[in-house]
Amino acid sequence: MAAVKWGVLGAARIGLDRVIPGMLKGTNVEVAAIASRDLAKARAAADRLGIPTAYGSYEELLADPAIEAVYNPLPNNLHVEWTLKAARAGKHVLCEKPMAMNAADAERLRACPKDRIVAEAFMVRFHPQWIRAREIVRSGRLGEVRALQMLFAYNNPDPANIRNKLETGGGALMDIGCYAMVGGRYLLDAEPARVIALIDRDPAFGTDRLSSAIMDFGGGRQLTFAVSTQAARYQRFQVLGTKARLEIAIPVNAPQGEETRILVDDEGAADGSSAVAETIPASDQYTLQAEAFGRAVRGEEKLPWGIEDSIMSMRILDALFRSETSGKWEAP
Structure with a gap:
């Protein structure tokens, strides 16, 4: 070709x-x-x-x-x-x-x-770690999926940085909250029926510096996440089922050209020590x-x-921002 x-x-x-x-x-x-x-x-x-x-x-x-x-x-x-x-x-x-x-x-x-x-x-939808995670979810190994959870943060208080400019679409939800939303949609092959958010805005920038949300996918399935542009750097994505738990160690910024890993815990030790790591071969999600x-x-x-998928993503983000002021569940 x-x-x-x-x-x-x-x-x-x-x-x-x-x-x-x-x-x-x-x-x-x-x-x-x-x-x-x-x-x-x-x-x-x-x-x-x-x-x-x-x-x-x-x-x-x-x-x-x-x-x-x-x-x-x-x-x-x-x-x-x-x-x-x-x-x-x-x-x-x-x-x-x-x-x-x-x-x-x-x-x-x-x-x-x-x-x-x-x-x-x-790009996460092309990384083998996400593809493998979806295979495990679909296989039934986790049982019935109940909860998905993401924590994603970095600390960037620079007023000149584009991520801190409201007029160009900055803020935590737009920059990184979208990954939590897409991760849930990808793993569940479903769209949320309603969403709600709690948002804290930087008093100078006007952008959301900390946003937490709940997304209701129906059937007892919930995605919760917290994302921040002004907190300690960290990222993790977890899926909790009735039988087992899955964890993606570096869900978004996977090292390019390096191995990654996902963890599956079938035993359920309270401290996570029973989780078994599965190594994902080296790859570059951008490639x-x-x-x-x-x-x-x-x-x-x-x-x-394609375009319709992107429109749905923006509808979900719009609903989260609406809930900031309404204080209520909002439908995308």
Whole structure:
């Protein structure tokens, strides 16, 4: 299969440090160009990563007929605008999460040409540790799943950081709470019927610095999570069933190109000492994501998640934010 030629919009840190290096290892991936509104910045990024072409505007990259797919890691408030422009320019688009600022914003993506693939870059869904966790959940080894739980935090009080800017879609729920939401939807193959949140906002930034939530998936299944942008760095995802417990040790920022592990506890020792680790072979979730996207572009397979999936994600996040002020359960 001929490699898919990719172009990158912007020189965002997530792209330069994680996603593009992962993409460059893909067997069907060729990162051919990168664009920035600052040509010198684009050239520096291109030189650093060995990308052949640098453009001084996003429009120039979209006008390049050789580019087949675009990776969009721009600020959250620019995701829909430039994803639409890229798709209308004939490009397939992999856009960073969250796909939009809210559900109404995400619904604009329905105007993308139907023959273009548009997907949200939730790379965790391509990591073997999550795939294996879902296999175990589906196998019945855990019994009936009752509770899913995630704790995810980092400490970033920098007022200049984009994650702390309300106008560009910053805050804990948008940045990392979305992983808890997607993790639950992925493992359960279900959507929440109602959600509720408790949110603490930074008095200066206005963004949520600590958000806790309950998501009711029906049938006695609940996902609870707490996410913070101003707390000690930590992440863990757990699934509790009637027979056993499963734990993903590093659920989101899995080390690239390294082994990971999940823990399954069939015995239920109160201190967790009876859990048995299962080693997941070394992989890079960004490589796997790009390769899967490339196969979809070439018509070799279909991606399970597209625009409608992203709209649902934003509806859930919108409902969580509504519950902040209503103090009540909200339906997505």
